Amino acid sequence: MYDFHTHFIPQEVLTWLKENKDLVHAEWVKQDAKKGDFLVVNGKWGFELKNTFINKDLFLAEQKHAEIKHSVISPVPQLFMYDFPAEITAEISGVYNDSLAGWSKATPKNISALGTIPLNAPEKAALELKRIMNNGLKGAIIGPGISTQMLSDDFFTPLLEEANALKAILFIHPLLSEDPRLKRRMLPNLIGVPWETTICAADLVLSGLIDKYPNVKILFAHGGGFLPYQLGRLDKGYQQWHQVSAQLTAPPSEYIKRFWYDTVLWNPDSLDLLIKSAGTERIVPGSDFPFDLCAWPPSGEHAMGAASLLD
Template sequence: MRVDFHTHIIPEQMPDFAKKFGGGRWPTMEKTCSCGANIMVEGKVFREVTDQVWSPEKRIQDMDAEGVDIQVLSPIPVTFSYWADAEAAEEMSKIQNDFIADTVKQYPDRFIGLGTVPLQDVEASIREMDRCIHELGLKGIEIGTNINGENLDAPAFTAFFEAAEKWGVPLFIHPWETLGKERMPRHNFMYTVGMPSETALAAASLINGGVMEKFPDLKVCFAHGGGSFPYILPRLDQGWKVWPHLRKTTKPPSYYAKNFYFDSLNYDPLNLKFLVDRFGYEKVVMGSDYPFLLREIPPGKVVDDTLELTEEQRQAILGGNALAFLNIEIKEEVNR
């Protein structure tokens, strides 16, 4: 079974939140043809997309062609809207969460859903997470790597992580609003350099800020193979060692990093083997970033190409680990 943990989806029709709430940063969909659209932000094209991004039927067609049994659906990060008024952002979250839940309900054998929450308001986020998990039947929550420039270890977010651990809600952390973005426009470095660096900062913040020590049962998975985090982990350990006055944890970062999950989207068998060697094959889930340009085609190619993996390890990474991370009984899925 192949479970693509990292895919993105958006409703075909999005309300005009700029008109309703004001502010130009709301994403809108501007159709270019029956099978294509532009995601517009502040009157400019943010991303050109096809019907792959909203049509479950088109997705299933691609899944069948590429050998994927199940996609895990998550929102596109540009829709997080953490910058907005919390009430408006909560409404944006609900529209997407309802759409994802309806898509899963329509095709329960092919899709699993993750929701989104307005993390600029932790109370509203906990309320919407409760609705996502306990009413809509979504299996986790996708959040960004920072909230309006605040790292994830900021005290304001403690109650959110506490609730996620209490309810056993898996969190998928995806980069957005990358650090140094003013230096990234040329060469699309935001996607190739900024996002991996941003992900590393988020992971390090959760560890060094004491979040993972405080909530040891918190389930967290990082996009894009954890970005640069796996490779700078020894440097984080060294920093912890030489600056004891800065420590907020009783053990070095590598101790807490063992609890993290990572998707497999690092394109190269050498990188995937490094990830497996450092964290264990049980902590890696296959993810492709469907349907965007930087996605892996076919999903799981890097797993197939990593010859050092045993068949047991390969099957776990391709599907079993994702289902386990999402608290889904593997036996139920296999018997469908």
């Protein structure tokens, strides 16, 4: 079984964070003895540094115990560093990517990896994407955009052109929503995360971007957010409004079959709807391991999706 949605932080990245803690406002907050430190970056991106995030041997042991033959490892979204100047984002990206490339080369049967790129500087992102794929990585994990820039905006053209030429995987993984209405009851994670994916996915579908860049392999985290559940509404809008249909050659429900989706849904009925909507060959197993809300181990083999994404 593959697991296309896992996260890890190499020691080289932790060292960089400690050496540059004042620059990126990194803070290690002590918790009780049963838990690891809580790492907070720039005063808002925080998570528990579990041993499975930072210990390679433990990560591989957990993978074996769950009978997962191969994991595709991604950097953690909290370390995308899009809030900082592009030079800082590019620097930590290089450290992260070289570390993951070295590990995947050392254990190719067990893991492969996606890199992180400076999305806040698309020209730099394009160069880094090319470099890391030449170094053995499969593509990159990216956020759903930056600030007010959506991925369908011309701002990202240099990156998308390079990703298309390389036939790269772009794994779109949201950050926590900063909507002030969600600052309670873990709502930023519970619905803010899939909501950010939904916004990005709907925009990419309606933009017709995949017609322009047909070789980019876009993978949406968490089953595409709420997108599959509202396809009927998108199709109705396509029939009703020129603003919706102007960039498309088919209804939105056809376009979603040209992207990939992981299985991090925790609900078999939701997964069944996703499979019916996007097609079996577009679903890949994923867990989000080792975050708290991981679906571990991932649901099903989904061999057709794995093969089509890695082809």
